[in-house]
Structure formats: C-alpha cells, structure tokens
Amino acid sequence: MTSEVKSLTFHVSAKTDFKGFLETENGKTLMDKWNQAYKISRFIFWGSVGLVIALILFYWFTEGFFSGLLMGFLFGAIAFAVNWIVDKYVAHHQNKYYDTRWDYGIKTAEALSRVLGTSYYSFYVGEIFFYSGQMSALLGVESGKVMVYQKENIKEVTLEHRHLGSTSNSTSTSKHSGSATAWTNSYATYSGKTKTKTTTHTVEHYQWCLDIYSNIVEFPKFSLVFRDNEEDIAKQIYAVVKP
Structure with missing residues (x-):
C-alpha cells in the first residue's frame, strides 16, 4: 500500500518547471510583507487601545469625569481612523498575495494540465482541480503538492446542493x-x-459540494466547494469524474 500511495502523490516540480508558490522568492517575499503588515496592525491596535484608556484616566483624574469622557471620544475617533488606514494597508498586502498566487497558479495549471492531459478548474483559495475520464488530481498551489486519483481508485462521486442558511431583512411603509x-x-x-x-x-444561501471517494485508506476523499452560481462547472466536473 505504501508504494501505491507514493505513486498517487508527487510534487509539481517533478513534471513541470514550476514549484510551490511559497517555495518561490516572490511568494516568500509577499507572504513576509503580509505577515509584517499584520503584526504592525496588531501592535498599533493594542497600542492605541492602551493609549486611549490611559488618556481617559489622565483627564478624568486631572480635569474631571466629563473631560475624560470628552477626550475619550476624541482620541477614540482618532484611533479608529488610524486603525482603519492600517487595516487598508494590511488588506492591500493580503490581496496582492492572493492575486499573485492566483496568476502563478493559472500558469502552473496550464503547464501541468498539458502533461496530465486533463482539463482544470482553479479555486481562489489556492487549489486547482484537474480532471478527465481517466483521473482526478488536486494541486495545492502554495505547497506544490499534487494528489492523484486514477479512475480505478474512485469508488463514488457525489454532488450536493447544500443549504447554508438564510438571511432576512424587513422594510416598513x-x-x-x-x-x-x-x-x-x-x-x-x-x-x-x-x-x-x-x-x-428572505434570501436562501446555497453552495455546491462535490465529494470524490477513493479506495485509498490514507486519502479517502477530497472535496470541492463551488458557489451557488457555479452550478454549471460543478455538474460538468461531476459528469466527467463519476465512475
């Protein structure tokens, strides 16, 4: 079983000129910048909270309760504005990382799909699914690891339109x-x-869940989640990979 499992997993660099995104210099640099921005944002957040509390207490004891309350609102508003700007700074690095990872993943998928002889579908979460009538494979863009199910490994494939819940809003006239x-x-x-x-x-929320079950004990299944408006591609993949 061990040798069989090894044959079902490989690193993308074994079959293409690409490697995992976090193994590239660009990927590492973007992740480091995102982490640094996040750490700075946490430092500023807790620092501003502590500073506002200290200023409230200072003005309370020196100028009175209402002065402390007034200065608390003032410094609180300033702290809120500063943290809002910092959050935008963090979001900028986060989005840049995700967008660059997406572009890298598409290039990797195009190269690997030619080698495997499959179609592919890319998920923004950093996974790419390869599929044909003979095999299915899932690539983790960050790690470069590929897990493969050959046709004979697939026991069952299910597609479910899963209800996530609902949200309601009311208007009165x-x-x-x-x-x-x-x-x-x-x-x-x-x-x-x-x-x-x-x-x-009331708005009902759904998603499409595609589960592929295998006869490999170590890798019993992998699951794909599609948005509700991705029904067509979910059903297309289901029709191709089902045994």
Missing part, C-alpha cells in the same frame, strides 16, 4: 389617514389612523 389642525403658536393636533405594512425579504 406607513399610510396615514385623518385630519390635522395647527395654530400659529406651533401647537398642532392630529387625529386619524395609521396603517403600517411590513415586508420581509
């Missing part, structure tokens, strides 16, 4: 009927009826 009387001293009276109509709009 009011309709008035009656009469009003007003005087010049700005005193006013109103008599009549008010009818309020409340409309609730």
